[in-house]
Amino acid sequence: MRAVVIRTFGGPEVLQIADVPMPVAGEGQVRIRVEAATVNPVDLATRSGALTEAGLLPARDVIGIGWDVAGTIEETGPGVTGLRRGDRVIGLSDRLDVPLGAQAEHVVLDADAVAAAPAGVSSVQAATLPLNGLTAAQALDGLDLDHGQTLLVTGAAGAVGGFAVQLAVARGLRVIAVAGADDEPLVRRLGAELFVPRTARLGEAVRRLVPGGAHAALDAAVAGVAALDAVRSGGAFAALVAGGAPLPLRGIRVFNHWIRADSALLSRLAALVEAGSLTLRVAESMPLDQVAAAHRRLAGGGLRGRLVLTP
Structure with missing residues (x-):
């Protein structure tokens, strides 16, 4: 499968679309087929090396990019309850030190980082909610x-x-x-x-x-x-x-404030979206292979909404 990774720090040019092995859901985890993944300022800080300089991310050979995801569950690991294959979900990859992030064709998350996607909105819109x-x-x-x-x-x-x-x-x-x-x-x-x-x-x-x-x-x-x-x-x-x-x-x-995944709170936020009390804003959706262009646009500022990648 394809995934956005970096092997060295620098500008958007260091972002790579790599062919990597399909991840497998372990105990208490689910594998999600990614339909949309949002580009956030933390992704730019990861790619530039700023998080490593701040002592938040150890240097490693390969670092995955992306926190927000919307998609469909295609595998559940042992011990997972309340989530099933085929469920439309949103989730948050809140760990920095990972070889694969949410900007990929598939991602594995802990079940307690995942919630049902809000009804009535697209995956591109829903992906802007978690982080x-x-x-x-x-x-x-x-x-x-x-x-x-x-x-x-x-x-x-x-x-x-x-x-x-x-x-x-x-x-x-x-x-x-x-x-x-x-x-x-x-x-x-x-x-x-x-x-x-x-x-x-x-x-x-x-x-x-x-x-x-x-x-x-x-x-x-x-x-x-x-x-x-x-x-x-x-x-x-x-x-x-x-x-x-x-x-x-x-x-x-x-x-x-340091963000943490929270499926119960994420469910409540999704309910507010469904009720029309919380507004999702998308600046533009872009194919996964345009991730470098997305980083440049976000760094340029002035966006009113998030850029969303679609594998």
Whole structure:
């Protein structure tokens, strides 16, 4: 079968479509025939070597690429219950140190990393949910805000930020969205009550809207200390990338959120998609062999939705 791998770090040119052995589902695992796999910023960081430099990924001869998958189960391993061959599913490959990722014709995942795909949407759309949806939901859990409190979301027009806005509103939070000026209509449609352009001085702009500052920030755009300045003393701050957490000034609880697979939460997110409460956004779908072009497009920025590869 074909799979995207790297054997050395560098630019998009190091990405290879390799012929590799078919993976076999082991104890508690399923093998999925991949119909769609999303390209995310973590893939670019893996390919460039940034994750290895940060101590998150050991160097190895072959590294697989890809976290998000949508497809159909074609094999279940011993001990798997609740999932059957032919089931349409979504899943998350949340381990970095693997020879094969989700950007392949087939992938093996632990059964507890897989959930039924949302009904009524294509596999290309469904593949955009696991990594970004789980990241937003789990970060919100970590912030632990009460109904009616205010949440600052940077990068609110992006994949993680957009999910965060909708999920926060569903929890009864007041959302202050930070995005480009042209994105204000989009983030307001997603449910943001207040808007601040990303070119503004966040601390001053947010305090004009919310005296004292926001109760918390979910920093999807890696604004760092600028976003921290918009949080009131004693608040909370969720950073989403390695090195993105600023110092915990003014008693603010600062933490790095590290994504983990969670089939139960993924099922709940899929139900929100089915109910129309969570919006899936696809910038473009591309054949698997155009993975290098997808990396270049993502690195160029400006996308409103994810790029999705179709084996």
